Amino acid sequence: MSTAVFAPSRLEARIRVLLPWLLLGVLAFLPTAGLTPNIIRLLFITFVWITTSLGWNLLGGLTGQVSFGFAVFYGLGAYSAALLIDRGVNPYLSFLGAGLIPALASVFIGLPTFRLRGPYFAIATIGVSEATRVIMNNLAITGGASGFRITEHRPFHQVDHYYTALGMAALAVAASFLIMHSKFGMGLRAIKQDEDAAADLGVNPYSYKLAIHAVAAAFTGIAGGVFARYAAFIYPQGVFAFQTSVYILLMPVIGGIGTIWGAVLGGVVFGIVEEQLVANFPQIHLLLYGALLILIILLEPDGLAGLLGKLFRRLRRSKRKNGNAHSRSREADEVLRGAGSG
Amino acid sequence: MTFVDFLNLLIAALLLAGIYAVMSVGMTVIYGVMKIVNLAHAGFMMMGAYFAYELYERLHLDPILAALLAFPFFFLVGIAIHWLLVRWLPHSDRPTLQSLLLMFGIWLVLQNIGYLVWGNTDRSILTPRTLAILHLGPITISTLRLLVFVAAVGCMAVLEIALSRTWFGRSVRALIQNRYAGRIVGVDDEKTARLTFGMGIAFAGVAGALLATLFSFDPDFGRPFLLRAFVIIVLGGLESVSGVALGAVILALVETFSILFVPAQYQPAISFGMLVVVLVVLPGGVASLWARRRRLA
Numbered sequence: 001m002s003t004a005v006f007a008p009s010r011l012e013a014r015i016r017v018l019l020p021w022l023l024l025g026v027l028a029f030l031p032t033a034g035l036t037p038n039i040i041r042l043l044f045i046t047f048v049w050i051t052t053s054l055g056w057n058l059l060g061g062l063t064g065q066v067s068f069g070f071a072v073f074y075g076l077g078a079y080s081a082a083l084l085i086d087r088g089v090n091p092y093l094s095f096l097g098a099g100l101i102p103a104l105a106s107v108f109i110g111l112p113t114f115r116l117r118g119p120y121f122a123i124a125t126i127g128v129s130e131a132t133r134v135i136m137n138n139l140a141i142t143g144g145a146s147g148f149r150i151t152e153h154r155p156f157h158q159v160d161h162y163y164t165a166l167g168m169a170a171l172a173v174a175a176s177f178l179i180m181h182s183k184f185g186m187g188l189r190a191i192k193q194d195e196d197a198a199a200d201l202g203v204n205p206y207s208y209k210l211a212i213h214a215v216a217a218a219f220t221g222i223a224g225g226v227f228a229r230y231a232a233f234i235y236p237q238g239v240f241a242f243q244t245s246v247y248i249l250l251m252p253v254i255g256g257i258g259t260i261w262g263a264v265l266g267g268v269v270f271g272i273v274e275e276q277l278v279a280n281f282p283q284i285h286l287l288l289y290g291a292l293l294i295l296i297i298l299l300e301p302d303g304l305a306g307l308l309g310k311l312f313r314r315l316r317r318s319k320r321k322n323g324n325a326h327s328r329s330r331e332a333d334e335v336l337r338g339a340g341s342g
Numbered sequence: 343m344t345f346v347d348f349l350n351l352l353i354a355a356l357l358l359a360g361i362y363a364v365m366s367v368g369m370t371v372i373y374g375v376m377k378i379v380n381l382a383h384a385g386f387m388m389m390g391a392y393f394a395y396e397l398y399e400r401l402h403l404d405p406i407l408a409a410l411l412a413f414p415f416f417f418l419v420g421i422a423i424h425w426l427l428v429r430w431l432p433h434s435d436r437p438t439l440q441s442l443l444l445m446f447g448i449w450l451v452l453q454n455i456g457y458l459v460w461g462n463t464d465r466s467i468l469t470p471r472t473l474a475i476l477h478l479g480p481i482t483i484s485t486l487r488l489l490v491f492v493a494a495v496g497c498m499a500v501l502e503i504a505l506s507r508t509w510f511g512r513s514v515r516a517l518i519q520n521r522y523a524g525r526i527v528g529v530d531d532e533k534t535a536r537l538t539f540g541m542g543i544a545f546a547g548v549a550g551a552l553l554a555t556l557f558s559f560d561p562d563f564g565r566p567f568l569l570r571a572f573v574i575i576v577l578g579g580l581e582s583v584s585g586v587a588l589g590a591v592i593l594a595l596v597e598t599f600s601i602l603f604v605p606a607q608y609q610p611a612i613s614f615g616m617l618v619v620v621l622v623v624l625p626g627g628v629a630s631l632w633a634r635r636r637r638l639a
Contacts, residue, residue, distance in 0.1 A: 066439050112622045119379045119437040120621055123572055127617035130569060134611040242565065246450070253443065287458070290450030297444045298430050 046271030047165035053251035053267040055219035061258035064192030069125030071244035073102035077221025078228035098225025099218035106217030133240040147235030256305030355598035360494035362590035368545030374518035374581035384564025385452030390550025409551035420543025456561030466558035
């Protein structure tokens with residue numbers, strides 16, 4: 001979870017290290033356990049969402065730059081993969097393209113918009129993503145507004161897609177972990193806390209933001225590409241929709257901004273709830289998330305992960321009296337209170 | 343392009359600017375007093391549109407009249423929302439991401455309530471006046487747009503009077519200039535913020551209702567207008583009411599005359615692109631250009 005408030009015991013530390021591997025093992029083993037295609041599909045979608053959620057979290061959570069424009073990268077990734085696969089390129093090579101092109105686009109978008117800070121950056125990203133959709137709606141190479149059907153000249157195995165998505169999500173977790181525990185990640189955290197102070201300490205906020213924007217865009221793009229290959233049909237109003245940006249933003253914020261497990265939890269909850277609700281009550285789905293967002297902003301900036309952590313700590317405190325009252329992680333507080341966003 | 347065409351476009355642009363100003367001014371006052379970027383503005387504009395629609399469909403009330411009725415209604419709604427949610431935000435001299443996300447959450451809720459109640463089919467308000475045209479020699483003016491313009495200018499005039507002549511207006515201007523100094527001289531910032539928020543939302547409702555007479559709408563109605571409102575308030579320098587009028591005129595002119603140069607399907611991209619350009623190039627608004635020129639001279 002986030003900052004270790006208690007000194008973790010050795011057993012706890014061991015669990016913390018082992019848990020991700022255990023989870024990965026179980027998930028890798030699952031398809032052989034005879035799950036229905038429907039459940040595998042649900043897990044697949046969840047992995048896609050987890051990846052986008054982790055991607056957004058690197059920029060929005062770790063660096064404190066809230067973007068409403070991640071559908072641009074998701075959509076560009078989806079279309080890059082679609083065009084490449086359709087031309088007979090190996091799908092796994094295509095996913096590289098699906099990461100590369102959004103990363104390039106992110107630099108192109110970031111060069112002007114990172115001159116802005118905090119909410120102004122956020123607003124500018126709305127403009128960028130709307131403009132991109134209008135252009136994609138009219139572009140001939142992608143089939144315009146009527147969408148693009150992907151013809152892949154190999155048999156369809158759902159399990160292939162499952163493992164691709166699982167691998168991608170695992171990679172995103174690993175990359176997030178490495179970035180957060182690197183010097184680079186420390187620099188990003190410094191930018192979130194106070195951009196000017198970070199600059200004084202020798203961190204160049206502009207190039208740091210550009211770099212993490214590119215990494216986040218690459219992961220979001222690959223997720224879009226993996227999804228496009230599975231869906232076999234994509235259209236601008238779907239992958240480039242403002243709604244998609246909203247989804248990608250809501251997951252990490254609701255799950256727990258700035259932490260890996262928060263972003264993952266957000267993706268899991270979102271994927272499952274979405275599958276259950278979106279088919280029958282698409283409006284209730286977002287209504288629920290809007291209300292949840294309001295509650296989380298006002299009451300629990302650490303999101304669901306923070307809430308779980310609190311419950312867990314309370315359970316333990318009742319066992320061991322001398323608890324530390326310091327419960328809310330500073331991570332989320334800093335992001336939400338807009339430190340370094342002036 | 344003949345001179346008459348030019349005049350027609352110019353008049354169309356100015357009429358559009360009126361409604362653009364009303365739609366943006368609510369965001370400006372809320373930003374000025376509370377430093378909150380009100381993303382929920384779009385949601386309240388959408389609600390305003392349906393407010394006029396329901397009054398017209400059920401009670402056959404004239405939509406322009408309904409727009410005026412929207413003012414007190416949305417004023418109360420705004421005050422309720424402020425009391426319920428917004429006042430719990432920590433005060434800040436700068437816009438915070440927390441407030442941005444809270445307003446975004448409110449927008450999401452409003453939008454999806456809209457989908458639940460009215461579904462996602464396009465609605466429009468059609469009156470006998472909708473297609474009526476006024477001929478002034480070679481110049482043609484849509485009667486409805488003229489009426490909307492008059493209503494919009496009326497709203498702006500009332501706001502201007504409220505801000506310049508009343509105690510409330512004086513507190514608003516004081517808080518826009520300097521929150522702390524305002525408090526020191528006895529401005530009740532909590533109460534002023536509440537009233538300001540109500541007023542901002544009221545303007546969103548009125549603007550939505552007026553726009554509904556001109557365009558068809560669905561629960562996602564406010565979004566393109568929200569982005570235009572951003573362009574306008576940034577052009578106007580974020581906190582000034584007269585700046586909003588200026589920004590509205592500039593955007594309306596650019597949008598109207600770009601029809602001559604930009605293919606229709608790319609038209610919506612203009613305001614979105616302009617938003618980014620204006621934010622990056624002119625973050626202080628047009629007035630900052632003016633100030634710079636003066637400093638240099």
